[in-house]
Amino acid sequence: GAIGIYKWRYTGLNRWHGKGSTPNFQKIIQERCDTYTQQIRPDSRSRDCQGITQAFMSAFISKDPCKATKEDYQPLIDLAYPTVPCGKAVFWSKTKELAREYAKGRGLLTLEDTLLGFLADGLSWCGEPGSSDLNYQSCPDWKKDCSTNYFSVFWEVLSERFAENACGTVQVVLNGSIENAFDKMSIFGRVEAHNLRSVVMLQAWLVHDPGKPPRDSCSGSSIKELESILNGRNVRFTCRDNLR
C-alpha cells in the first residue's frame, strides 16, 4: 500500500534525485588511468593506477552519500595532485567544451588535462552505507538532496587545489549569453577565484553564443564583481568580449 511505497522510496536505492553512479565506474577509472599514464602523459607512467583507483573507491564506498568531506579525498589527491606549468591554466564556467577547445588550440590546459580531472570527467558516483557497492539507481542532487555529496565535494576540492597551484598568467572562459557570466555560486566563482595564490594576471574571455543575444559583457556588474575579488588578491585582470 501507500505506506509501503513511502518506506521504499525513502530507504531504497532510488531515494535520491540525482543521476545514479555510472555503470562500470571502477573499471572506467582504472582504464582511464592506464590510458592517461601510458598514452596521454607517458612521463607519468610511474603513477600507481591500482593505488589511485583504490583511493578513489575508498573515498566514498560504504559511506553516507550526503556526508562527504574534503578529508575523504585527501589520500586520493595526495596520489595525483592537479598541477600544470605556470601560464598554462585555463578555468571556465558554463563553457566546458569551448574552454577545452580554446585550451587545446593554444597548448594550454584545463583541469580535465590533469590525471584526476581526466579520470572523473562526465562520470557520477556515490555509495551506500552498509554496502560495498555503488548506488547505480540514484545519487544525491546538490539542490534537492545535499550539497555535501561525494560528486560535488570531489570537484570542489580538486578545483581548489588546481587554482591554488596555478601560477603566472591564467585564463578563464566565461559565458556571455547567460545573465551572470561570472556566477559567484559556481565552482569558478565560489572556489577557484578565491584560491589563486600565485596567479599574477587573470585574462577573462567572454564568449557570446552567435545564435543568442548577448546577456552579459566585460562592463557588466558580474564581471565587476570578479574584478573586485581579484583586486583584493592583487591579481591583475583583463577582460575581452567575444572570443569567437
Ligand code: C8R
Ligand atoms: N571544474 C569544475 N567542475 C567540473 C570540472 C572542472 O574542471 N569538470 C567537470 N566535468 N565538472 P559549471 P563551474 C563538472 O557550472 O561550477 C573546475 C562538475 O559536475 O559549468 O564554474 C574547472 O577548473 C561541476 O559541478 O562550472 C573550472 O574552471 C560542473 O561540471 C570550474 O571548476 C561544473 O559546471 C568550473 O566549474
